[in-house]
């Protein structure tokens with residue numbers, strides 16, 4: 404059993420706020436989700452706020468909870484402006500208010516006589532913390548608390564510049580006793596979620612929504628990733644890309660695992676160098692991953708085998724890791740386009756215009772032409788348009804032709820109109836002569852292009868339909884089961900709605 408208990412108790416909520424009132428609110432929210440809470444006393448704006456908060460805490464006598472008091476000085480990367488004496492004073496007050504644990508940074512311990520805090524009336528259990536906000540330093544093969552008992556547990560929080568950095572920290576967690584591993588930064592996020600299964604005594608998560616890349620909110624840690632329930636048997640999947648922070652794939656896939664009660668987790672990997680990620684695949688036990696920009700083409704040369712259609716498209720968005728570790732690639736974007744369109748239009752024999760000639764346009768062009776559509780390409784670079792048209796046996800149209808030509812469907816495969824430039828449309832109203840307009844963009848869901856289409860009475864299809872359909876297909880490939888589409892769709896649409904409601908409206 405971990406020092407902090409089992410299961411959910413190992414998810415440590417972080418309460419950090421400037422005032423006692425906000426802090427006590429965070430503690431109340433935290434205790435609805437877990438019983439282990441770190442109190443960042445150094446975040447409180449003044450001594451008066453610290454005193455007020457600890458008075459509040461002391462009166463509550465929350466006996467089932469484990470509180471870890473932290474009053475980190477600036478030297479150790481915290482916000483507390485006082486010296487070691489004042490820091491120890493506040494930790495002493497924290498003990499009186501009911502805190503059983505305190506976090507003491509190594510910079511403070513080094514300043515104490517005998518490098519021990521045991522003579523001070525601070526909380527009885529001590530977590531010695533070492534921070535490196537720049538990099539992951541060289542690490543020993545194991546790190547147990549020293550035998551003389553000066554501290555009860557050791558924490559290393561280090562910036563993971565690469566996925567390999569985070570792997571090194573996880574290895575240390577696996578080999579050590581009473582150890583807390585905190586890989587920081589966005590590249591470290593998957594390891595942060597997997598830390599508990601690797602033996603870390605705690606995984607930290609802020610109570611309020613995550614505010615920095617690489618953080619996972621308490622709610623996500625518990626409900627989306629179920630970090631406390633992951634084991635070596637859990638099947639690990641993920642999405643790789645750069646940037647990756649706003650990907651909805653973890654929500655889509657994890658919602659599906661939950662609904663079907665599968666022991667699986669889907670993580671977002673910030674991947675700058677493919678080799679950095681690929682060498683971590685066996686370490687994490689990854690069974691499959693989704694590929695997004697900028698790796699959809701470059702992943703091809705790392706595959707043992709590739710679905711012929713994906714090879715023709717020249718892009719892979721889905722990879723299966725086989726038992727022998729080799730990679731098989733396929734493309735579900737093309738299925739996504741078909742599923743999204745075929746509900747509204749018989750594709751065989753139709754005439755479809757693709758605006759744009761990049762990666763998504765290629766998947767759409769192959770999908771439509773293989774399904775029997777006559778494909779026309781219009782792109783700002785004629786050379787790219789010609790190449791794609793040749794590859795799918797389609798025609799190239801110059802932009803001016805759009806004023807007069809008619810189509811069954813027009814698809815926007817450029818990023819024009821995507822958040823935060825949601826107010827603009829890639830095509831003018833006078834260029835929309837068709838029955839259906841599909842925008843591959845899904846942020847926002849209702850783009851300016853789709854609004855123009857609706858004004859002309861043209862049926863509109865959002866890119867979210869393609870996103871969902873390509874994701875359902877991936878889910879089926881990896882799990883060999885039918886995806887719970889309704890729950891997955893509900894979760895993604897709700898997240899997009901929440902996102903749109905939280906940002907200013909476009910004119």
Ligand code: NAP
Nearest residue numbers: 759760761762763764783784816817818843844866869870
């Ligand atoms: P990409 O490979 O970079 O291709 C973008 C295409 O848009 C290129 O042809 C580019 O032309 C063109 N373009 C860019 N800015 C333009 C402008 N101002 N005017 C005219 N053309 C412009 O990107 P992609 O992967 O194909 O993605 C395209 C869009 O599809 C993105 O919005 C993406 O979010 C969306 N998408 C959606 C899904 C989904 O599941 N719904 C899946 C994949 C992609 P140049 O070559 O001249 O730059």
